[in-house]
Amino acid sequence: MPGARPSLKTGRAFVVAAAAGCLVGLVGGAFRWCLEHADRLRGSLVGTAAGLGVAGRLVPVALCAVGAAVACAIAQRVPHAAGSGIQHVEAVWRQESDQHSLWLVPAKFVGGVIAIGSGLVLGREGPLVHMGAAIGSVAGHRGRLDAEDARLVHTALGGAGLAAAFIAPLGGLLFVCEEVTRTIRPRLVLLTLVGTVAAVVCSLSVVAGAPVLPMPEVPDPPVWMLPVFLLFGVAAGALGAAYSALVVRTLEACDGLTRVPATVRAAAIGAVVGALMAVDPLLAGGGDPLSMRLLAGGGMTVVALGTYLAVRFVAGPLSYAAATPGGLFAPLLALGALWGTLAHALASPLLPGQAAGPAAFAAVGMAALFAGVVRAPLTGVVLVVEMTGTSVLLVPLLVACFAATVTADRLESEPIYDSLRRRMLERP
Template identity: 80%
Template sequence: MARRRGWGAGRAFVVAALAGCLVGLVGGAFRWCLEHADLLRASVLEVAAGPGGAGRLIPVALTAAGAALACLIALRVPHAAGSGIQHVEAVWRQEAEARSAWLLPAKFAGGLVAIGSGLVLGREGPIVHMGAAIGSGAGRRGRLDAEDARMLHTALGGAGLAVAFTAPLGGLVFVCEEVTGTVRPRLVLLTLAGTVTAVAASGLIVGDALVLPMSAVAAPPLWMLPVFLLFGVAAGALGAAYSALVVRTLEVCDRLTRVPLVVRAAVIGALVGALMAFDPLLTGGGDQLSERLLAGGSLSAAALVLCLAVRFVAGPLSYAAATPGGLFAPLLALGALWGTFTHELASPLLPAGAAGPAAFAVVGMAAVFTGVVRAPLTGVVLVAEMTGAGVLLLPLLTACFAAAVTADRLGSPPVYDTLRRRMLQRA
């Protein structure tokens, strides 16, 4: 009897590890498809930039069609639209039921079309949701009890985040800090089992290189910590404004009851496509933009302001298209822009030996993320794993602390809490 109880208790870890492999393969395939979609989109833009003004209409039509098709796919499956992280959180709180049968293909196909066509959305939302759906199905097929099955759903959602950014520790912290708000030993172990195998399996498809490699930076001097504290305050205010704009844009679109959802998605896609025709850096998830800023690629102050302003609006607008797609990756790009722009403004006042633009960009990524999501440790760990910038740990922690406190004092709720309540009300 003791041996049976021991096997019953350990079976969940075996199921988590095996299901984690599937999360890694699905998430890795999703990333691989998106990478090739980016290449295809770049080729189309190159052709569209040729002689004749009519070519500029190609990206407009491409993104409009992609947004409409992705919206149509999402309409067929409940909870397929949007990030999906709010649904994972609702399942953990037992406010909603886990889904797996049609959610996975809807998220994969819809997310690929939406993000691949150039909407300002992140890959992490669909991969987290697909991971959770795989966890739910594995829990049923593995005949786990209800509590273990619920934990597995959440744990493999964290494995999905780890796969999205090649950040295994980030996936674990995300589960404990953002999704559950608690640290349970069994949940931690299930998440570790699923995350390790998921990242290992995805590495077979997309490799294990840093997602956002950056030029080498030295640890900033300690006297700069007050500077990063003030920088975090500004980033927290920016994050609070972005979070409010996401919710407000959704509310405005909800009032357009006479406009079919697919038509609304097509119009939003056309607007994003027009931005793409002007400059591809203004659209998409933002990885290329972030990588350019972190690698020391220079943008003029005017270009930084333009990118910052446009992406600040284009992200919430793209999310309102009701297609599968997340918020994290565009937030990281916005933070990198904000950090680089802040350094541009402050550099005349900074003495020799101060932190450079790449350091400000890295800290900005985590701080703006924290201002919106209100998960400072997740932001710090994710950004450190994505960039390899361990030497910036103290500035990251300082700025994220300030960003979280500032957004809270401004009365801005964590964005996924708001999105979860909105999802439950609409259901």
């Protein structure tokens, strides 16, 4: 019948999204499993080396330097494999760049495990968004979808990758609508929902289903604290603008070293991060252990918080400039937790006893700094709620993310993935 063909096409797109979402979930679960074991192995190795005296301090340096160089060499063999990859997903959506090759998946997977597992200050979400989009792109082609449906599935599966990274299906959906496409289309929303749910369900067959960054129960912050969170968000927006600028400036500085091979630059950056890791393992890596510690109540001095914040503020952009597979989200969330806990420690003498505690400020800081850098406030709020498993901070999160987004805009700070996408398209 004449009317049967459109419904068949519609059904095929959802079947493709569901099947590809399952594959994204399995890949995402395997990626997280590998990274968790790599982190444990790295921690054990660094701990053992610390007992060997001065010579043992060189072990983390060598580990991170070699890991960065190998990951950079892998990324150089596949176009767009270096860095986060989210900017490439956005460029494909805007039809500014070609779609992905399936070779991107093993390059991102292996390179990401080596780079992040060796201790670089990078996150797992960028590679998983990129791998998800690549799987979606190939699935759309193999499923014989038309050009528009293939483009929708490609983008939807990028959101599925984020969902698998953080066990955050709603965060993946909002990320697609608020950041990647900046539009809400019913068909795109439904395809993304199918892909993210399938990805999360399948990833849970590989990794645990508990919140990624669990935090203890916190009381509802009193209403009178909302202006405090508003001011806190303003400061987070300014900090986010500075962080975005530092990421871009660090990349430009490394680009200027044209006579130095990319793998040598990566090894040098890895050696610097490895030296930090030899001093304190919490100064390196994606930052999840640090975020969990702060969400549990911290227990750090103001000096320690300031030191961690300053060092990781520089180490994140420096690690990203190594041109290995790796994202910005996880280190950014850890930085936001540090900033929130530090702000609470500085302001606590002025706050009454019933004010929100350091854990609440850490959680709000994660979302606010994310909003200031990425400029996707709703995504930041929902990600933090899903990752921590708490919703009592919803109103402070919304207030702080609003203030951070407006502040970064007023400072004329370009959203980080807009900067990275423009930079990617301008480069040969």
